[in-house]
Amino acid sequence: MSLLTAGALALAGLLTAGPPAAAADADLVRNGGFETGLDGWSCSGGSGAAVGTPVHSGTSALRATPAGQDNARCSQSVTVKPDSTYTLAAWVQGAYVYLGASGTGTTDVSTWTQTPGTWKQLTTSFRTGPATTSVTVFTHGWYGQPAHLTDDLTLVGPDPGGPGQPQPPAAPTGLTASATSSTEAALSWAATAGATSYKLYRDGAAPQSGAATSATVTGLTASTTYTFQVSAVNAAGESPRSTPVSLTTPSGGGTPGHPGLPAHALVGYLHSSFANGSGYVRMADVPASWDVVNLAFGEPTSVTSGDIRFQLCPVTECPNVESPAEFKAAIKARQAAGKKVLISIGGQNGQVQLASTAARDTFVSSVSRIIDEYGLDGLDIDFEGHSLSLATGDTDFRAPTTPVIVNLISAVKTLKARYGQGFVLTMAPETFFVQLGHQYYGSGPWGGQDPRAGAYLPVIHALREDLTLLHVQDYNSGPVMGLDGQYHSMGGADFHIAMTDMLLTGFPVAGNTARVFPPLRPDQVAIGLPATTDAGNGHTAPAEVTKALDCLTKKTNCGTYRTHGTWPALRGLMTWSVNWDRFGGWEFSRNFDRYYGRTG
Numbered sequence: 333m334s335l336l337t338a339g340a341l342a343l344a345g346l347l348t349a350g351p352p353a354a355a356a357d358a359d360l361v362r363n364g365g366f367e368t369g370l371d372g373w374s375c376s377g378g379s380g381a382a383v384g385t386p387v388h389s390g391t392s393a394l395r396a397t398p399a400g401q402d403n404a405r406c407s408q409s410v411t412v413k414p415d416s417t418y419t420l421a422a423w424v425q426g427a428y429v430y431l432g433a434s435g436t437g438t439t440d441v442s443t444w445t446q447t448p449g450t451w452k453q454l455t456t457s458f459r460t461g462p463a464t465t466s467v468t469v470f471t472h473g474w475y476g477q478p479a480h481l482t483d484d485l486t487l488v489g490p491d492p493g494g495p496g497q498p499q500p501p502a503a504p505t506g507l508t509a510s511a512t513s514s515t516e517a518a519l520s521w522a523a524t525a526g527a528t529s530y531k532l533y534r535d536g537a538a539p540q541s542g543a544a545t546s547a548t549v550t551g552l553t554a555s556t557t558y559t560f561q562v563s564a565v566n567a568a569g570e571s572p573r574s575t576p577v578s579l580t581t582p583s584g585g586g587t588p589g590h591p592g593l594p595a596h597a598l599v600g601y602l603h604s605s606f607a608n609g610s611g612y613v614r615m616a617d618v619p620a621s622w623d624v625v626n627l628a629f630g631e632p633t634s635v636t637s638g639d640i641r642f643q644l645c646p647v648t649e650c651p652n653v654e655s656p657a658e659f660k661a662a663i664k665a666r667q668a669a670g671k672k673v674l675i676s677i678g679g680q681n682g683q684v685q686l687a688s689t690a691a692r693d694t695f696v697s698s699v700s701r702i703i704d705e706y707g708l709d710g711l712d713i714d715f716e717g718h719s720l721s722l723a724t725g726d727t728d729f730r731a732p733t734t735p736v737i738v739n740l741i742s743a744v745k746t747l748k749a750r751y752g753q754g755f756v757l758t759m760a761p762e763t764f765f766v767q768l769g770h771q772y773y774g775s776g777p778w779g780g781q782d783p784r785a786g787a788y789l790p791v792i793h794a795l796r797e798d799l800t801l802l803h804v805q806d807y808n809s810g811p812v813m814g815l816d817g818q819y820h821s822m823g824g825a826d827f828h829i830a831m832t833d834m835l836l837t838g839f840p841v842a843g844n845t846a847r848v849f850p851p852l853r854p855d856q857v858a859i860g861l862p863a864t865t866d867a868g869n870g871h872t873a874p875a876e877v878t879k880a881l882d883c884l885t886k887k888t889n890c891g892t893y894r895t896h897g898t899w900p901a902l903r904g905l906m907t908w909s910v911n912w913d914r915f916g917g918w919e920f921s922r923n924f925d926r927y928y929g930r931t932g
Contacts, residue, residue, distance in 0.1 A: 357488055358499075358566055359526030360410050361469060364422075364485040365502050366392045367572075372408050376472075379404035388423040388451045388483035389505045390572075396472070397479040404480070405472035411492050415462045418489030420469060421455040421525070426480030427473075429454070433487075434468045437461020450770075450840040451483075452817050465492065486525040491567065501527045501564035503572040506837055506896045509579045510853035514554035517579060518854065518901035519562075520546035522837075524571070527564035533573060535559055545887065546898040552581050592670060596928045597623040598921060599758070599803060599858055599906035600913065601676060604659075605629055605645055609866065610911035612650035615662035618910055620669065621921040621930070624758070624801070625910065626676040626712040630702055635683045638691030640698040642675060642706075660706055667709065672756050675702050676712035684715055686739035695743045700750065710756030710800070711747060713740075713791075716765075727773065729841060729849065732790035741794045748798045758801040760860060760906065761788040763809040767834050769849070771813055773842045789841065789849055796852065803858040803906035806831050807870030815839060816893060822870030825879035826891045828859050832884055837896040854899035860906040864916035867908050874923040877905070881927060904928075 362372035367390050369382040380396040387393040396404035412418060414437075422431050424445060431454040432442030443456045460467065469487055473480040484502060506522035519532065523545050531539035532547055535558060540547075552558065557580045561573040602613060604627045618625060630642040645653050654662070663673050677699065678684060686692045699711060732738055748755050769786020792802060806828050811819040814830030815837060821827060838851040859880065862868035872880075882889035887898040905924055907913060913920045924930075 357526065358491040358568070359486045359488050359501055360412065360418075360491070360499070361408060361485055361487045362410075362499050364487075364499075365390045365483060366394045370394075370406075373406050374408070375406040376404065377402040380406045383481075386425065386451075386481065388425075390483070390503060393481050393483035394471070395479050395481050398473045398475055398477055401475065403472045403475055405470055406482070407468050407470035409466055409468050410487055411465060412460050412467050412487075413490040413492040414460055414464050416490045417457060417459045418467075418487055419455065419457045420485075420487050421453060422471060422485035423451045423453050423483045424471065424480060425449070425451050426478065428477050429480045429482070430470075430472050430474075431456065431482075431485075432470055433458055434470070435464070436467050437464030449842075451481075488525045499526075500569040501525065501566055501571045504530065504562050504564050504574045506851075507560065507562055507574045507577045508836065508851055508854065508897060508899070509558075509560050509577045510855045510901050511552075511579050511581045514582050515550060515552045517549045517552060517558065517560075517581070518546070518899070519549065519560055519577075520854070520897040520899050521562050521574065522896040524564035526566050527571075528567070529565045531563045531565060531570065533561045533563070536561075539563070541565070544898070546900055548900065554581050556581050592672065593756075593800070593903070594623055595855075595901070595903075597801075597858065597904040598924050599624040599626065599801065599904065600863075600910040600921070601626045601628045601908050603628055603645070603909060603911045605631070605643060607645055607649040608911075610909065610915040612645055612652055613911050613914055614652065614654045615659050615673075616654070616665070618666070619918065619921065620671075621918075621925055622671065622910060623904075624672045624674065624756070625666065626674045626714075626758070626760075627706075627708075628676050628909065629679040629682050629714065630675045630677045630699070631679070631682040632684050636685050636687055636691055638684070638686050638694035638698070640677055640684070640695060640702065642702045663706055663708070667707070672709040673706075674710045674712045674756055674758060675699065675706070675708050676714050676760070678714035678716060682714075685736045686743060687735050689739065692739035692743045695739075696746050696750075699743075699747060703751070709754070710751070710758070711744070712758045712760060713744070714760045715740075715788075716762065729769075729773070729786075729789040729793050732794075737787070737790050741791055744795055745798065755798075756800045757795065757798055758803065759788065759792065759799065760803055760805055761792075762805045763812050763831060766792070766804050767812050767831055767839070769841050770815075770834065770839045771842050786841065792852075793849065796850075796856075799852075799856055801858050801903060801906075802835065802852060802856055803860040804831060804835070805860040805868075805908070806872075807860070807862045807868045807908075809870060814893060815896065818893075820893070823872055823876075824891075825872070825876040825883065825889075826893045827870075828861070828872065828877075828880040829883050829890065829895060830893045832857060832859055832880075832902070833893070833895045833897075836884075836899050836902075854901040855903050857899075858903045858906045860908070861920070863907040863909060863913040863920040866915065867912035874919060877923060878927060
């Protein structure tokens, strides 16, 4: 069976998105991933060794230990082209780790990190002198410091054509695969330094080549498991294949966990139970642009009861509120048009703590009553505040012990089992409860005083196979560190790109023995934004929203943040709220429709 049927690749048979690496550039470092031990490297005082764990990618990394007056310097002489620009990069772990190049013929360069902990990427660049044909690249630690680690060291620039140059690229990383239908899958991976093209393998079959970092594969069979790998290629040859990734296509009629949702969906919250400055919007007046409408909010009778109630806004607050019968009829009309309507639990004032099994069971029964009464399609979890407090020492997202988290997971699984595969499950945490776990999970950013940082991670992980959409609120948030080690602030494309890249790439979790939170499928992820400047801090102008979508789905229009892949199957956008979007003249939803060529 051929890898891809005719027309299987998007954009007239080409792998989608992402410009190819310049043909003249190559990764000139030999064994930069230390997959063949110290081959090509010289370490001072016998300080270096190849180790199998921890590694940044592949199966090996360099571990070098300073001793006495030795700083554990490991170096390699590399043939280069005169009067040319080169970029030197490596992933390092440890305190006071240096990366540099000497003998450049111009200004020698180095960069360093002093912060121990997770893997960090160091990058610097230089230009060779007019007569320079060789430089020395190196990494070293510092006197009296513990061992440091280096992996995936690259020197990318013009190929001098000298003996032994260039080397084949390293194996690609970050491969993700998601079924966008019963016969189609979307794949993406991180760009590999020095690669000029890639080969995509399906079940080990003859590969299909292309220059981009993503592909759409069609002609698949429903209810079938496929395994994919990708390799990188340059003039010197082909890299090892990436770590395999498998997916199972659904039986038909939609994607896994996404019954009836379009490939790109718009999600909005509808203020159904309360009034604010945005004004009340009747269900029948919600435009067709909205694919998922979350009813805000179902609220608890008390923080710990688990008893959730929902009622329409009182007529004294919302004079134009419809009757319950009209509301239910409008919901059925939306569903007949292929839309989904969910009950959203929580919100700013709706704290829910399922601290006991009794509260868990009450939660299940009361939420079921709401779903049944209004004929809803599922549940949105919008817990904030102290609803998901972590207990001290509960640091492994794979095995939570905190009752409020364990009971929530159990309750949602019970609801999913009760309503079956058609049950739509979404979550809307803030970045504090998700991405900030990269820095503070289980400890809190203030010396352990706030154990909520990253508190959604165990819930998302335990429910990832049931999860339809995760739309993190990229607003009402302070700056958050991305995978590039830089802090990103709300309101611009880079913030949304960095936060979404973390979800789709996976990220190290602070204090966690599992180290990396696994990536979500792109079809499970939407970006959460406020609809107007009145709706929340961090409003993003439509032009910046477009930039974020372009970068994440096409690898174009990117800013300073470099993503680890390209995800054309990214599900879409969420906003707070439908009401505020109407208040703002429907600017948010109209921009979404324009971007995806929809009429609304």
